[in-house]
Amino acid sequence: EVQLVQSESEVRKPGESLTISCKSSGYTFANYWIGWVRQMPGEGLEWMGLVHPSDSETTYSPSFRGLVTFSTDKSTNTAFLHWNSLRASDSAIYYCARPYSSGWSDPFDIWGRGTLVTVSS
Amino acid sequence: IQLTQSPSSLSASLGDRVTITCRASQDIRIYLAWYQQKPGKAPKLLISGASRLESGVPSRFSGSGSGTDFTLTISSLQPEDFATYYCQQLNTYPPFTFGPGTKVDIK
Numbered sequence: 001e002v003q004l005v006q007s008e009s010e011v012r013k014p015g016e017s018l019t020i021s022c023k024s025s026g027y028t029f030a031n032y033w034i035g036w037v038r039q040m041p042g043e044g045l046e047w048m049g050l051v052h053p054s055d056s057e058t059t060y061s062p063s064f065r066g067l068v069t070f071s072t073d074k075s076t077n078t079a080f081l082h083w084n085s086l087r088a089s090d091s092a093i094y095y096c097a098r099p100y101s102s103g104w105s106d107p108f109d110i111w112g113r114g115t116l117v118t119v120s121s
Numbered sequence: 122i123q124l125t126q127s128p129s130s131l132s133a134s135l136g137d138r139v140t141i142t143c144r145a146s147q148d149i150r151i152y153l154a155w156y157q158q159k160p161g162k163a164p165k166l167l168i169s170g171a172s173r174l175e176s177g178v179p180s181r182f183s184g185s186g187s188g189t190d191f192t193l194t195i196s197s198l199q200p201e202d203f204a205t206y207y208c209q210q211l212n213t214y215p216p217f218t219f220g221p222g223t224k225v226d227i228k
Contacts, residue, residue, distance in 0.1 A: 037164075037219075044219060044220075044221050044222045045207055045209075046219065047215075047216040047217045047218060047219060048216075049215060059214065061215045062215060062216070063216070095163055100169070105152070105212075105214070105217070106169070106211065107166055107169045107209060108166060109175065111163035111165075112163065113162075113163055
């Protein structure tokens, strides 16, 4: 079974750093892009960008470029989303997701359950 | 590319035919997907390529359109269909924009 298992909820203070994870199983990790999607409380879905595990190629939405960093670890089939300095406005659920084929412009058919990030002083 | 959805919410009864519209600010050909999201759950892909039903999705769901105007239709609303529906364009990036969503609830 193809699965993306995300790390548990996190609570941090503004200015702190954070990395959340998304571990894949059931398919060849290096062959598919991994995407990240933000959902702020009570709001809609925001496409953050993509990372390809084979060469760490990334593409970021202009709204998130410079604010977050995507990375992967092929040895553990895991993708990561990292913040150097969190803001209260980063409080949201973050989903990782995989496109239904190896193309970067395909819709996401496999989703993790989401990681809730709460940033509060 | 901006996506708008109408209506933003609707109330419907079981068995009703429901139509949701998604409009793109530019021509996106047929590169549009539809997702369903229930509270506390991850989105679920329903339709890709504007009209291709994903495996396992009930046939009461259908999609149509091309260019800038698209529709998602539920032919006979079932209890499990009460959810929020999002369109997403995959023609021009970044970003592959999502629409603002349409919430379908019980009348």
